[in-house]
Amino acid sequence: MKVSGKVAVVTGAGSGIGAAIARRLVADGARVVLSDLDEVGMGEVIAGIESQAPGAAVAVRADASSAADIADVIARAEERFGPVDLYFANAGIGAGDGLEQDDAVWDLVIDVNLRGHIRAAQLLVPGWVERGEGYFVSTASAAGLLTQIGSAPYAVTKHAAVGFAEWLSVTYGDQGVRVSCLCPMGVNTKLLTDDAALSTTAAKAVTSAGAVLEPADVADAVLAAMDEERFLILPHAEVLEMYRHKGSDYDRWIRGMRRFQKVLQGE
Template identity: 80%
Template sequence: MKVAGKVAVVTGAGGGIGAAIARKLVDEGAKVVLTDLHDDGLNAVVAELGDAAVGLGGDASAADHIAAVIALAEESFGPVGLYFANAGVGIGSELEFDDAVWDTVIDVNLRAHIRAAQQLIPGWVDRGEGYFVSTASAAGLLTQIGSAPYSVTKHAAVGFAEWLSVTYGDQGVRVSCLCPMGVNTKLLTDDASLSPTAARAVTTAGAVLEPSDVADAVLEAMDAERFLILPHPEVLDMYRHKGADYDRWIRGMRRFQKALRGD
């Protein structure tokens, strides 16, 4: 699908991958509504993009905020044709005993996608066109060492994106799922996000890309209407090895974990 002339919503767009996708969309001729929990970054990106973008701060996992963002898009530019469920959090320890942390991660990394789809898919089916892009992670295919909430919710995000594509793909709804490894964003570099072990697992597994590199991969995949977006191509080889011998892969991940911890 070509994005020129389309109206897009990008969540988590105050920086990182979300901001890079928004910039790329505007460069390609789309109109964009950006949303983020943090107003400072959001306002800066909106100002940078000019008349092609508007913003609305808020929680991307809240149904009323999603409805408000969709309404703002319709008022400003027209019906939403592209939705980028990009907002994500990496908080949480290995097993994580605080239910509030689990609730936050499940809401942002999974329920935000479900709630957006619930509001958009019926209209897209009626119009026979729409594109949902889910930002998951290579952790959703390969598991994230050091963070149970992050790994579990990213697997779930991949599963939900697959379900959307299977269920509505023949009715004009296109779906892509973004699964990068290391990207130079606050999720990777902020001490309050992924644990040190989880961050080391990411940075030692492959190259750390810039958000603009990821945005290029996203738009290229959308042009080809390809489901799986892998800015790190080696993830596909890892995924194939996992599927070829699950037990061997799990043993290898245990060894990798011990090496990261210095055991």
């Protein structure tokens, strides 16, 4: 799908991958609503966009864990630009190591990393089916195809995000709804660099597994995949080979991950 002339919503757009996708969408002729809790970050992104394409983007402060906020962002996009054609469920959070997280932590990670995708799709997909066109891009992670050493909530919700994207494509793909699922490894974002976002073990696992890409490189990969209407977006090509190894011998893969975990923990 070509994005020129389309209306897009990008969550988690105050920095990182979301900000890079928003910039790239505008550069390619789309009109974009950015959403995030980070108003300062969004303001900086909007200022940069305004210098190149005045009026092409607006920012809406919103919590990706809130059903009401998601509905408000979509409604405000429709009021400003018209029906939403493209939705980027990009907001994501991590959590600490082990099983010590309480229900409140699990609920928040599930709400942001999974339910935020589901709630947006519930609002948008019926209209897309009626119009015969729409595009849903889910930001998951290589952790959703492999796993995340250290952070159980992150690993579990990213697997679930991949599963929901697959289901969405299978169920509505023949009715004009296009779906892509982004599964990068390390990207130079706050999720990776902020000590509070992922545990030390989880962050070390990511940076040890492959190159850390810049958000703009990931945005390029996303738009290229959308142009081809390709489901799986792998900015780190080696993830596909890792995934194949996992599927070919699950027990061997688990043993290998245990060994990797011990190395990361200095054992």
